[in-house]
Amino acid sequence: MKKVVFLLVDSLMPDILEDCLRHRTVPALQFLKERGRYWSDCVTVFPTMTASVDSSLVTGVYPNLHRIPGLIWYHPQEKKIINYVNGWKCVWKLGIDQCAKNVLYNLNEKHLSNHVTTLFEELAFRGKTSASINTIIHRGPKKYRAKLPFLIRLSSKFRIQHEELSGPDVLTLGAFVPTALNEKIPQRLRRFSKFYGINDDYAVHAAKLLIESGNQPDFMLVYLPDNDHAVHKMSPAHAEGALIRADQRIQEILNTFGSWDEALKKCVFIISSDHGQTRIGNGHDYIIDLDQLLAPFHVLQLGEELQDHDLVVCNNERMAYLYPLKPGQQEKIIRQLLKESRIDLIAWKQGQGVRVKEGGSGREIYFEPDGPYRDIYGNTWAINGEWEVLDLHLNGEKVDYRDYPDALSRLYGALYSQEVPMIVITARPRYEIMTRLFPKHLKGGCHGSLHKYDSQIPLIVSGTDRSFTKPPRLIDLKQFIIDLFEAESVAP
Template sequence: MKKVILFLVDSLMPEILDDCRRHRTVPALNFLIERGKFWPDCVTVFPTMTASVDSSLLTGVYPDRHKVPGLVWYDPEKKEIINYINGLSTVWKLGIGKCARNVITNLNEVHLSKEVTTLFEELADRGKTSASINAIIHRGHKKHRVKLPFLLQVATRFQSYEDISGPEVLTLGALLDTDLNQQIPAHLQRATKMYGINDEYAVHVTRLLIQSGDQPDFILCYLPDNDHEVHRKNPAHAEAALIKVDHHLQEILNTFSSWDEAIEECVFIVISDHGQTRIGKSRREFNIDLDVLLHSFSMVELGEQPNHHDVVVCNNERSAYVYPLKPEIEKQLIDKLAADS
């Protein structure tokens, strides 16, 4: 039976792919499309944030069932804002250690519903092996030891972490104690390279697994760099970022004696989690100022403990969650928000 390699390319957009194909700048993607199938009209889940989308991808259910609604949300039971390292100033105010624990441990071990099963858990139950390379959702049956680089230990005040669960092979860049990191160039694991959460690291690990002679039945390889580039630039001109992704896919295909042999031995799947749309240059014209819109309500400030407040706002960049803390203000709050629509 063929092995499966799934590449999750953050913010891969079909219109950009079409442009690159016309210009003949993405030979690997073009090869896979010509030898396989291409579905450009896919719809992601809502909200389109990495944590919620990837949770749906790995569980097959929507956020209302897997219980991970976004990158930032409010837990009414614990009365705290959950943040998976989104927004530097926000993370600083909430506490770096708390946010780090949320994304490293709590996301998979606590927040992701135990009522749903991940793909890695299902594969293990069926006797299949799997690997998760830098994906944010990775819950599985095997325990892995967290070992943060020194600077991250300092930033999080040397807090300890419980072992986290994942498939047989799990990497989160340089954040885990794994033998694979000994085989990855050190410069790919530095702070300037997001401690290994980058395309080069992920591709290097994937190639090692292919060359090992013991390739897992399923590999999920997360490629985040395209998203970073698209955020920095106009999404309509993201060809250069996708060309870099294609170079990485060429590296993977070149691991085999030929590209034809690669698709004979493995099933290659390339997917996106969401796209991006340019909304304009004017912040005043396109942004919704919730501070102004909800000025009549008492809002919880970042770092504050909800007490006698009216509202908690969790900003997810292109969307926001607004939580009324008092039932009697719910209709008034909805009317205020609707007035801006």
């Protein structure tokens, strides 16, 4: 029976991939695409941020069910902003120990809903072994002891030392989880300057060690983050070099099998991404300064204690969650947001559904689950108002999406990820949202929004005849992988 290798390349985008394929600069991806199937318009999760996306990839559901709203969100019971590490300035303000604890422990063991299963848990239940190589969502049946690197322990004044966390049969999280496998990876790949091992070299090294030693698990999810760093810095328009480097890493994995043909005989390869990126303009005009826009309100800022604040803002690059804290404030906040025409969409919960207004124009649409309209993914909706706001169209009998892929389910998923009042805003293409302490990406790239630039990801599946009955979304991959094992259709 074949094994399955899933390579998750952060910020891999269809346009850049296709440019590279045309220029013949990515031979490994070319080989896998030509020998398999390729989709340029697989849809990822909203917010298009790694934490919410990877939670959906591994659980197969949107945030309304797995309960990870985004990279940054507000925890009303703890009265705290939760940050799974975005930019060193934020980390510094919140405390590096808190961030490390959130991303290492709380994300998997506390925040991720227990009402959903992970792919690792489902495979273990079926007697299949699996590995999570540096993926932030890794909940599984085995227990591991995390050990924070010395610098982080020092900054936490040694309050946090060890945390027990769960994972599949094989778990790596760079230097954070000391295991026999981790010890075999050169020290230079686990240093502070190499993000403590959360880098492509480390991940590929770990995957190769597993394959070469004959210990390759049935399923292996390998997270390759380097491409994301490069696209943020260079903007998607100049990111070919980063993808060429990612391809070289993929070649190294294929080479481990003797020949690439042999690799495909032994394994199904799935290559995809967590989100795209949008090129941000050059100049201060391309930044939506939320602190300024929301100046009439008392906004809870990172690191502050909650007191008499009107609202909390959680900035996820090209989207933000706003949490009105006082009754009657929501309407005032929305009125203020509507003044900013560089805000694309403003959405909030209403009744059983979602109301969306377009920034500037104020045109609006309302939708809720279960109604006369069926979309191309098979979900049914009641829809009232101006369809242009979400660029919805009728394709025959079905609702189809253009600029905002799977917009209805994805907006609903984000707004119903928590039970408190919350407002979602997104920036128009080329713009990003700025709040105090957050990293800026002028002239570079960034993501987070509902727009197709951030939301469409490429998908390559090679080594199996199995395909999808509907246009694929990232949330469909969990069941797809389970089916690969269940149907034994991957038998050579």
